[in-house]
Amino acid sequence: MSAVEQMKSVPVNRLPMPTYRFLKVNEAELPLPEGAVTCKDPLAGIDLPEGLRVTAGTFAGMEEALREIPTGMGEEADRIFAQAGCPASVLSVQAGVQAAEPVILPVTATVGVSSLAAVTVRAEEDAALEIVIDLTCDAAGCAAARSFFGMSLRILAGDRARVKLVVIRRFGAPMSDLIDLGIRCGEDAAVEYSALSLGVRGGSKAGAGSFQGVLATLAGDRSSFIDHTGYYAGGHGLLDMNIIADHRGRDTRSDMIFRGVLDDHAKKIWRGTLDFKSGAAGSAGNEQEDTLMLSPGVHNSSVPLILCGEEDVDGRHGATIGQLSDEILFYMSSRGYTAEEARRLIVQARLKSVAREIPDAKLRWEVEQWIEREIA
Amino acid sequence: MALLEVNGLSAAVDGQPILQGIDLTIEEGSTHVLMGPNGAGKSTLGFALMGNPRYEITGGSIRFGGEEITELSADKRAKAGMFLSFQNPVEVPGVSLSNFIRNAEHMQTGQPVKLFGFQKQMKSAMELLSMDETYADRDLNVGFSGGEKKKAEILQMLMLKPRLAILDETDSGLDVDAVRTVSQGVRAFQQEGHGALLIITHSTRILEALHVDTVHILVKGRIVETGDAALIEEINARGFERFTQEA
Numbered sequence: 001m002s003a004v005e006q007m008k009s010v011p012v013n014r015l016p017m018p019t020y021r022f023l024k025v026n027e028a029e030l031p032l033p034e035g036a037v038t039c040k041d042p043l044a045g046i047d048l049p050e051g052l053r054v055t056a057g058t059f060a061g062m063e064e065a066l067r068e069i070p071t072g073m074g075e076e077a078d079r080i081f082a083q084a085g086c087p088a089s090v091l092s093v094q095a096g097v098q099a100a101e102p103v104i105l106p107v108t109a110t111v112g113v114s115s116l117a118a119v120t121v122r123a124e125e126d127a128a129l130e131i132v133i134d135l136t137c138d139a140a141g142c143a144a145a146r147s148f149f150g151m152s153l154r155i156l157a158g159d160r161a162r163v164k165l166v167v168i169r170r171f172g173a174p175m176s177d178l179i180d181l182g183i184r185c186g187e188d189a190a191v192e193y194s195a196l197s198l199g200v201r202g203g204s205k206a207g208a209g210s211f212q213g214v215l216a217t218l219a220g221d222r223s224s225f226i227d228h229t230g231y232y233a234g235g236h237g238l239l240d241m242n243i244i245a246d247h248r249g250r251d252t253r254s255d256m257i258f259r260g261v262l263d264d265h266a267k268k269i270w271r272g273t274l275d276f277k278s279g280a281a282g283s284a285g286n287e288q289e290d291t292l293m294l295s296p297g298v299h300n301s302s303v304p305l306i307l308c309g310e311e312d313v314d315g316r317h318g319a320t321i322g323q324l325s326d327e328i329l330f331y332m333s334s335r336g337y338t339a340e341e342a343r344r345l346i347v348q349a350r351l352k353s354v355a356r357e358i359p360d361a362k363l364r365w366e367v368e369q370w371i372e373r374e375i376a
Numbered sequence: 377m378a379l380l381e382v383n384g385l386s387a388a389v390d391g392q393p394i395l396q397g398i399d400l401t402i403e404e405g406s407t408h409v410l411m412g413p414n415g416a417g418k419s420t421l422g423f424a425l426m427g428n429p430r431y432e433i434t435g436g437s438i439r440f441g442g443e444e445i446t447e448l449s450a451d452k453r454a455k456a457g458m459f460l461s462f463q464n465p466v467e468v469p470g471v472s473l474s475n476f477i478r479n480a481e482h483m484q485t486g487q488p489v490k491l492f493g494f495q496k497q498m499k500s501a502m503e504l505l506s507m508d509e510t511y512a513d514r515d516l517n518v519g520f521s522g523g524e525k526k527k528a529e530i531l532q533m534l535m536l537k538p539r540l541a542i543l544d545e546t547d548s549g550l551d552v553d554a555v556r557t558v559s560q561g562v563r564a565f566q567q568e569g570h571g572a573l574l575i576i577t578h579s580t581r582i583l584e585a586l587h588v589d590t591v592h593i594l595v596k597g598r599i600v601e602t603g604d605a606a607l608i609e610e611i612n613a614r615g616f617e618r619f620t621q622e623a
């Protein structure tokens with residue numbers, strides 16, 4: 001038996017309301033890490049702007065208010081972190097404090113080793129904070145061994161708090177990874193999330209890929225959630241996403257846009273749910289997908305879902321699926337672009353439009369350079 | 377030596393012959409006008425000259441700047457100094473108008489384009505074309521109105537400074553003021569850039585402020601008449617009847 005067949009997996013990224021089973025999109029099978037697992041604590045020993053505090057803690061012993069926040073991937077993902085005995089420190093911003101500068105957390109995946117990292121954020125009333133998590137792995141080793149990496153994130157945004165989280169995934173080689181996020185918003189709280197998933201290439205092994213889940217619970221009235229995601233998947237990469245905006249409070253808003261590029265034999269499964277619970281009167285949600293397919297070998301599947309437990313709501317879904325048409329290629333070549341250059345410009349432009357969300361100029365520049373170097 | 381020399385050019389699209397033995401000579405810096413009824417093959421000629429791979433060259437040759445370019449790809453023709461303003465400009469999602477032009481300049485010259493000088497030039501060209509500055513940062517042609525797309529084409533021409541610009545019905549779909557504005561842009565190109573022009577048009581308004589050297593009439597894939605600017609008035613008055621009957 002091969003290693004793949006021995007590898008255990010757990011169901012994650014469950015669709016809130018199952019559809020036909022033959023579509024095989026109701027959930028994903030996350031292959032579990034093999035062998036020993038190393039935990040990292042991205043919040044350990046970092047410099048903090050004034051008004052911010054880190055409290056050490058473990059994932060298993062996470063305080064109730066945080067643990068209760070459901071995540072996009074689901075409880076099975078939590079179990080991985082709890083069983084590994086990982087730390088889960090809490091970054092908190094005191095009430096009324098507006099962090100002067102973004103908190104940047106570089107996390108390096110260890111090569112050939114399965115590593116996990118968890119970060120929880122608590123923004124108290126009227127607080128504001130920007131966080132950037134920069135996921136990389138050291139190039140030389142990363143290419144040599146298939147590694148597993150997991151990141152678990154929770155955000156508790158108090159009344160009128162504002163949190164912006166940017167996660168940059170720039171692994172240069174095939175990885176199995178998960179990025180799991182749970183958000184809970186109080187009254188008038190606003191959370192903005194931006195994920196830039198680069199270099200999802202996957203190996204030849206079935207099941208490898210990037211699994212990502214986001215669940216935003218808009219509990220407080222007038223709370224809002226913005227998601228601006230960009231991705232590139234090529235090779236035999238698999239990108240499996242589950243994004244849920246759970247509208248509970250009155251007049252809540254969600255606005256989510258997913259811009260991506262699929263190349264070679266890459267496979268993407270996207271589940272996007274706007275869930276309007278009873279009591280969410282006056283709420284509106286919007287989910288837009290914009291996918292560029294560069295090769296006939298790609299597999300693109302989208303499962304938009306709008307659940308209405310309330311009458312007075314407005315849910316929208318839109319999808320644009322494009323190819324690099326002969327028209328665009330000729331138009332660009334008539335201006336001096338070779339087909340290769342045209343393709344590169346269009347692909348990179350998409351990803352850079354999401355990279356613009358990075359609130360730190362130096363890191364933004366670095367990521368743009370990375371895109372120019374590594375993509376297409 | 378002429379800038380463009382087309383000899384006996386025939387072209388087909390999807391196996392259907394459209395152009396039949398076109399002869400056309402354009403001198404450096406001169407302005408030619410190409411007129412003809414709908415479906416005559418004017419856009420086809422523009423595409424064939426620019427090197428659209430959909431248009432199969434079935435005979436004849438194209439020389440540009442003394443070089444044989446009949447087999448050259450479109451990007452190489454652009455680099456040699458050819459430009460086509462599209463009758464239907466294409467949307468390029470994700471790439472801003474200004475980035476698109478700056479990259480194109482870089483592709484064509486092989487030199488990095490200095491941002492400061494570039495932005496200054498863009499600003500003045502956009503002013504000349506009465507284009508709102510914010511369009512520089514918008515995705516090229518995405519959500520642009522018909523008239524705005526045409527202006528964006530002329531903006532590219534002004535920025536890229538080709539030796540020969542083929543304008544395929546750049547004036548169609550423009551309101552009265554926009555035609556005047558675009559016409560000013562074309563005149564600036566004539567005067568400052570010393571570029572040659574092949575203007576495909578159905579109307580004469582865009583030509584009013586321009587000096588025209590030569591007019592060609594294309595009917596059913598053939599140039600049936602070549603003359604001076606007086607031909608324009610004749611067509612204005614009597615249409616293409618005389619030429620379609622002969623053809």
Ligand SMILES: Nc1ncnc2c1ncn2[C@@H]1O[C@H](COP(=O)(O)OP(=O)(O)OP(=O)(O)O)[C@@H](O)[C@H]1O
Nearest residue numbers: 389390392394412413414415416417418419420421
């Ligand atoms: N892809 C194609 N397949 C088949 N026929 C085509 C194709 N493209 C153009 N044609 C035909 O070629 C002929 C010339 O078309 P072309 O667009 O060059 O005309 P035109 O002179 O530019 O007309 P207009 O003034 O309407 O713009 C037309 O009869 C048109 O139907």
Ligand SMILES: [Mg+2]
Nearest residue numbers: 418419420463
């Ligand atoms: Mg035409």
